[in-house]
Amino acid sequence: MDKEKLKDQACRFIDQEKGKIIGWSRAIADKPELGFKETNTAELIGDVFAGLGLPTRTGIAVTGVEGVLEGARSGPGLLFMGEMDAVVNRESSAADPVTGAAHLCGHHLQVGIMLGAALGLIRANARDHLSGRVFFLGTPAEEFIEIEERLRMREEGKIRYLGGKQELVRLGYLKDKHLGVLVHAHSGLSQRKMLFGGRSNGFLAKSIRFQGKPAHAGVSPHEGINALNAACLAILNIHAQRETFREDDKIRVHPIITKGGDVVNVVPYDVRMETYVRGARLEAITDANEKVDRALRAGGDAVGAKVVIQNIPGYLPLIQNPVLSEIARSNALALAGQEGAGAAGFEGGSTDMGDLSYLIPTIQPYSGGIRGNVHAADFEVVDYEAAVIYPAKVMAMTVIDLLFGGAEEAKRVMGGFKPEMTADEYLAFLQKIEKTA
Numbered sequence: 093m094d095k096e097k098l099k100d101q102a103c104r105f106i107d108q109e110k111g112k113i114i115g116w117s118r119a120i121a122d123k124p125e126l127g128f129k130e131t132n133t134a135e136l137i138g139d140v141f142a143g144l145g146l147p148t149r150t151g152i153a154v155t156g157v158e159g160v161l162e163g164a165r166s167g168p169g170l171l172f173m174g175e176m177d178a179v180v181n182r183e184s185s186a187a188d189p190v191t192g193a194a195h196l197c198g199h200h201l202q203v204g205i206m207l208g209a210a211l212g213l214i215r216a217n218a219r220d221h222l223s224g225r226v227f228f229l230g231t232p233a234e235e236f237i238e239i240e241e242r243l244r245m246r247e248e249g250k251i252r253y254l255g256g257k258q259e260l261v262r263l264g265y266l267k268d269k270h271l272g273v274l275v276h277a278h279s280g281l282s283q284r285k286m287l288f289g290g291r292s293n294g295f296l297a298k299s300i301r302f303q304g305k306p307a308h309a310g311v312s313p314h315e316g317i318n319a320l321n322a323a324c325l326a327i328l329n330i331h332a333q334r335e336t337f338r339e340d341d342k343i344r345v346h347p348i349i350t351k352g353g354d355v356v357n358v359v360p361y362d363v364r365m366e367t368y369v370r371g372a373r374l375e376a377i378t379d380a381n382e383k384v385d386r387a388l389r390a391g392g393d394a395v396g397a398k399v400v401i402q403n404i405p406g407y408l409p410l411i412q413n414p415v416l417s418e419i420a421r422s423n424a425l426a427l428a429g430q431e432g433a434g435a436a437g438f439e440g441g442s443t444d445m446g447d448l449s450y451l452i453p454t455i456q457p458y459s460g461g462i463r464g465n466v467h468a469a470d471f472e473v474v475d476y477e478a479a480v481i482y483p484a485k486v487m488a489m490t491v492i493d494l495l496f497g498g499a500e501e502a503k504r505v506m507g508g509f510k511p512e513m514t515a516d517e518y519l520a521f522l523q524k525i526e527k528t529a
């Protein structure tokens with residue numbers, strides 16, 4: 093069969109079943125779950141895979157669920173992801189009343205896109221014309237949150253790193269995956285449009301403990317060491333570094349105090365802080381991190397408190413593969429004309445897609461149909477057709493482009509790709525971050 097005809101058929105099946113596909117996204121939004129705890133979401137995805145006749149595997153990096161579309165001939169492995177986790181924002185009307193979880197990053201839409209593309213490809217019998225395999229993966233824990241809880245999971249041996257895709261690499265999951273794709277919702281893009289290319293920040297996370305000495309806050313404060321004062325000074329010290337951050341490096345340091353003391357009449361002696369150090373380049377993150385460490389220690393030195401710094405590997409800056417981006421973009425143009433495709437800019441946020449992008453050719457185009465800002469209470473899906481159905485079609489077409497015939501297009505992307513790191517180098521890099529400070 094002709095490639096373009098196959099694309100048309102896949103899109104037609106997605107259109108025919110759009111109510112069902114949108115229903116999957118809505119069902120996930122109705123039961124938001126946080127990272128490594130996405131059990132209901134994984135069950136829904138597993139049921140859909142099974143219904144589509146895909147061999148299914150569960151429990152990948154705790155909650156991940158995979159369905160595999162096997163092409164007629166052997167060839168490259170294409171990893172098509174949909175992140176399953178929500179964020180916490182109790183101000184949102186969509187928030188779970190107990191956990192505060194809400195799908196304000198649009199990950200429920202990503203899953204709908206992944207499942208919609210899978211449905212279109214299977215119904216159109218695309219497998220007969222493809223070489224290689226498509227691994228559809230409900231991916232756990234993209235949001236880097238609940239740090240204390242995940243550190244406890246690490247102590248219990250359930251995870252080693254705090255992000256889902258970091259865990260995928262550690263577990264060797266990428267061994268037979270050669271290309272990675274995922275579509276992410278984009279703030280304030282209300283119309284049917286996808287954005288391609290662009291960059292995003294990477295970061296490392298820090299957990300800091302200021303240890304002082306307790307004393308009666310009224311009777312004998314002179315006998316205490318005030319850890320809260322150490323933390324406050326440390327924050328001011330960080331502010332004093334800001335003029336040294338270069339504009340192009342997009343450094344963001346945004347600490348929070350997670351524990352400010354125990355009781356008001358005892359000098360605070362145990363104060364905890366968390367922060368990210370974000371930046372557009374790895375070297376810039378490392379440089380800013382050294383300044384932040386100096387600032388933290390100086391806060392402790394000023395009052396005689398001890399400062400214990402724990403560095404936790406965060407995410408790498410995202411490198412969108414230009415060849416892969418262009419293939420996806422051409423399908424958006426074919427489907428919706430110039431209005432249907434735009435260029436993404438720089439994103440101040442971070443994603444563990446960045447980590448994958450250092451290892452295999454990766455893209456994360458952005459989808460529309462959204463009002464408001466991601467992670468904010470005003471985030472709202474205004475057009476499910478634009479948010480789920482249109483990108484599902486674009487990505488089903490992109491899968492066909494990549495793996496059709498002898499998978500020449502996938503091989504072209506792979507041939508032009510030079511990884512920034514091997515998986516082993518990446519894991520050694522994560523371990524090195526943990527050893528610093």
Ligand SMILES: [Zn+2]
Nearest residue numbers: 179197235467
């Ligand atoms: Zn997010």
Ligand SMILES: [Zn+2]
Nearest residue numbers: 197199234276
């Ligand atoms: Zn997200």
